[in-house]
Amino acid sequence: MDVVHSHASNNVTDGLNGFDVGQGTQDSYFHNGERGYHKLWDSRLFNYANWEVLRFLLSNLRWWLDEFNFDGFRFDGVTSMLYHHHGINMVFTGNYTEYFSEATDVDAVVYMMLANHLVHNLLPDATVIAEDVSGMPALCRPDYEGGVGFDYRLAMAIPDRWIDFLKNKMDSEWSMKEIVWSLTNRRYSEKCVAYAESHDQVI
Structure with a gap:
C-alpha cells in the first residue's frame, strides 16, 4: 500500500492542519513557520521530533497491518523526509557530504527507522519500499546494521530513461550502455524495484 507520511494536507476543515492535541498550539503535528510548509506541494510537514506525531504515524501503520492485513508499504516522498531542503x-x-550533513533531517530518519522496525516486528515477511531519488546510503539496510530498514528502493531513474527513449529516440538510437547503466546503477547490497512507470510518470 502507498503510504504518505512525508507530508499532509494543508486543509484545516478535514485534515490535521490546525488540530490542537492539548499542547496550546495549532501546530501539534507540524513544524512552525516556513519549515512546516512544503512550497512545491502546498502541504504541511510533520515534526518527527514530536511524540504525538510518532504515535499518530506509527499507529497508522499498525492499523493498516492489523485491520486490513496489508503485507507491506511503499513510503511516498522519502527524499523530502530525509533532508531539510526536501x-x-x-x-x-x-x-557523502550530501547525505551526512546538517541538511539531513535526523528526526525523520529516526522515524523511518522506527517505522521499519515496527512493521518488520509485527509482520516479519512484510515488504517496505522507499521512494527516494537521492541515493541515501544504507536506506535499504537493516536497522541493526545502522541502516534505515527499508527492504527495497524504487529505481526511479529507470522509468525516466524508458520514457525518454520512447519519446525522443528511434529504436536504432537506443544505447544498450545507457539501458544497462540505468538497470544496474544501485548501491552495493541494496535491493531495488525496477519498473517502467507509475503515477509519477502519468501525471
Missing part, C-alpha cells in the same frame, strides 16, 4: 533543486552526485 531535495528541491538538488542534484545528488553521490558525495
